[in-house]
Amino acid sequence: MEIIEKIKTNKSIDNQTEIQKICLDKLQSSPLPNPRSEQWRLSNKSKLSNFLDYSINENNSKFDISYPKNYQSNIRLIIGDNCQIKLIEKNYSIQQLSEDELQKYIKEQITFFNQNENWSDLLNLSLSGKNNILGLKINGSEIPPIEIFSHASSNYLNAKTLIIFLEKNCNVELLQINLGEDNSSLSQSTFFCLEENSSLNHGVVSYGVNKSNLLNSLNVIQQKNSEYNLGSLHFKFNYARFEIRIKQSEGNAKTNIKGMQITKKNEQISTYTKIDFDGPNGFLDQINKSLADDKSHAIFEGSIIVPKIAQKTDASQLSRNLLLSNLAQIDTKPQLEIIADDVKCKHGATISQLNEEELFYMRTRGITLTEASKLQLSSYFQEIISFIPVSKDRWDLLDKLLNQN
Amino acid sequence: MQSKMKESDPILEVKNLSASTDNLPILKGVSLTVYPGEIHAIMGRNGCGKSTLSKIIAGHPSYNITNGDIKFLGENINSLEPEERSQSGIFLxxxxxxxxxxxxxxxxxxxxxxxxRKFLNKEELDTFDFEELVKEKLEIVKMDQAFLSRSVNQGFSGGEKKRNEILQMALLEPKIAILDETDSGLDIDALRIVASGIKRISNAQTGIILITHYQRLLDEIKPNYVHVMSDGQIIKTGESDLALELEKKGYEWTDNFIKET
Known part of the structure; x- marks a missing residue:
């Protein structure tokens, strides 16, 4: 109950929004996720407890972490910055959702929540004050690339929520950056609704510093003929959890996911994905990579659900893992749940180490063991990094990954 | 054969070398000396230890030297890392x-x-200068520039991979090159290109060890010495006509030498 008390102490009931009250009510019935449930059984309990240890902070301090200069052509938004967004140009418009639209959408989403599966969202919506919810509707064409930032301040637990409606026939490139400061916890929940014929190239890059924690939840609803491409990267968190839930609500949609998590020291980073095909002719191509070093722990659990209505689904889920230390741990479990009888679905998992013969070959060409390992890792990383849209080069992602301590 | 007086110091001296992997002895006292300008061929049945010898000289971490020495330019290199051996001029x-x-x-x-280049105290090359250099060297092995933009050896045919090896040899300018079955998987034209590349790169200051099963490479590159290996040992050493004799009589002929040994 500690977290409930903490939320209540932080904000009197009179100051809570209706959404906060609803979510808090739901949380009260199970303040923590069930540690025996499939979604949480491998999650490190003491690290989750540490996530909740920090004081709740609804105010937003300025970024201490330097980030690349903005390109003039990009739109850069910071959740919690209190700015009013209304961009109406000749070919497109980006506008904030009204209070009513936000309330209506979130309430509708909450009705579908499952206590264990959506515990991170319930926590997020219990914590997120009005200032920390950014809701946007986007339509039109030739929309400039968008960067959206969330960050947690040192010694605090911050919650940020992002809701985006992509209207019909709209194509967007969006890079979401989640930054954790030293000793901080960030709860980030994101909701996307992709209307017919829309497409979203979405990048999620999350990284912290010492003792940063992250609960990152992503919920996507795809209407027919929409395309959702996700490239994600999570690294340098004491504890991080990335939950992806995608529903192709009418089938006839495309989803491509390339994600990677990198763990070192005694970090634990996990990715949980659930892809629901609620109509025929759905397509999914998913690769999740984990790299675990030192005494760290990386987890991937993926499920693909293909009910009877989802005939002609074509889905592939592959988990590829690199174990760099004898003390590191990787758990991976790609799963298929298929009822429909006319589908093409495959899944698989591999766990390996750096290839000794490749390393020897490079070393016989004068390349040191350290450099040879970096070359091998960079080729492992590139597949994912190249899939992350919007100014990934400016973020020096490869350099950050290869040279992180 | 190698006891005749040489004018210069040897590039490579392998002395009574024994080595094992997973406690399994592979080399059982191999000795071999290569002087500048010399070409040596090592022949022998599959599994006799030819490739293992080449990997041990290059420093493969899976093998343990249990006895003997490898000296390169007079220095014992038993404990050097593979990259240090390469930088100092050993090419596999x-x-x-x-x-x-x-x-x-x-x-x-x-x-x-x-x-x-860093080892040789030469200036390191940036991308532009390197492209100029590599263009020159590509000509030696008749490779197209398109190979440069591809991933290392990925999707290369057998012949292209071998030419890429010789391209690396041309760029690294080693003091000694050990070429392990460079002729395998090559058609006649590719064999000629590779052989001509090797001849262009080698000179009076370098040494070459060719590991091969066939005379056809040795028709293109005439060795000064031919060594026959069996069960982790060099059982016979001769001049280039030894290879011709082996081609005619087969390895069964060498079994007699083992009995004699």
Whole structure:
């Protein structure tokens, strides 16, 4: 109950929004996720407890972490910055959702929540004050690339929520950056609704510093003929959890996911994905990579659900893992749940180490063991990094990954 | 045969070398000396230890030297890392060159070349200068520039992989090159290109060890010495006509030498 008390102490009931009250009510019935449930059984309990240890902070301090200069052509938004967004140009418009639209959408989403599966969202919506919810509707064409930032301040637990409606026939490139400061916890929940014929190239890059924690939840609803491409990267968190839930609500949609998590020291980073095909002719191509070093722990659990209505689904889920230390741990479990009888679905998992013969070959060409390992890792990383849209080069992602301590 | 007086110091001296992997003895007292300008051929049945010898000289970490020494330019290199051996001028051309997906051939060649240049106190080359150099060397093995933009050896045919090995040899300018079955999997034209490349790169200051099963490579590159290996030992050494005799009589003929040994 500690977290409930903490939320209540932080904000009197009179100051809570209706959404906060609803979510808090739901949380009260199970303040923590069930540690025996499939979604949480491998999650490190003491690290989750540490996530909740920090004081709740609804105010937003300025970024201490330097980030690349903005390109003039990009739109850069910071959740919690209190700015009013209304961009109406000749070919497109980006506008904030009204209070009513936000309330209506979130309430509708909450009705579908499952206590264990959506515990991170319930926590997020219990914590997120009005200032920390950014809701946007986007339509039109030739929309400039968008960067959206969330960050947690040192010694605090911050919650940020992002809701985006992509209207019909709209194509967007969006890079979401989640930054954790030293000793901080960030709860980030994101909701996307992709209307017919829309497409979203979405990048999620999350990284912290010492003792940063992250609960990152992503919920996507795809209407027919929409395309959702996700490239994600999570690294340098004491504890991080990335939950992806995608529903192709009418089938006839495309989803491509390339994600990677990198763990070192005694970090634990996990990715949980659930892809629901609620109509025929759905397509999914998913690769999740984990790299675990030192005494760290990386987890991937993926499920693909293909009910009877989802005939002609074509889905592939592959988990590829690199174990760099004898003390590191990787758990991976790609799963298929298929009822429909006319589908093409495959899944698989591999766990390996750096290839000794490749390393020897490079070393016989004068390349040191350290450099040879970096070359091998960079080729492992590139597949994912190249899939992350919007100014990934400016973020020096490869350099950050290869040279992180 | 190798006891005749030489005018210069040897490049490579392998003395009574024994080595094992997983406690399994592979080499059982191999001795071999290569002087500048010499070409040696090592022949023998599959599994006799030829490739293992080449890997041990290059410093493969899976093998333990249990006895003997490897001296390169007078220095014992038993404990040197593979990269240190390469930088100082030992080149191993692989029987099965490794594919490294995602690593561009051009960048790989540049990093390797600069590692060697750094050892030689030569200025390291930036991308532009390196491209100039590599263009010259491509001509030696008649390779197209398109190979440079591909991942190292990925999707290369057998012949292309071997030519890429010789390209690396040309760029690294080693003091000694050990070419492990460079002729395997090559058609006649590719064999001639590779052989001509090796001849162009080698000179009076360098040594070459050719590991091969066939006379056809030795028709193109005439060795000064031919060694026959069996069960981890060199059982016979002769001049180039020994290879011709082996071609005629087969390895069964060498079994007699083992009995004599």
């Amino acid at each position: 051309g692989f029987q099965y060159p490794i594919e490294i997906p995602g690593v561009s051939n051009l960048e790989f060649l540049r990093v390797s070349t600069n590692a060697r």
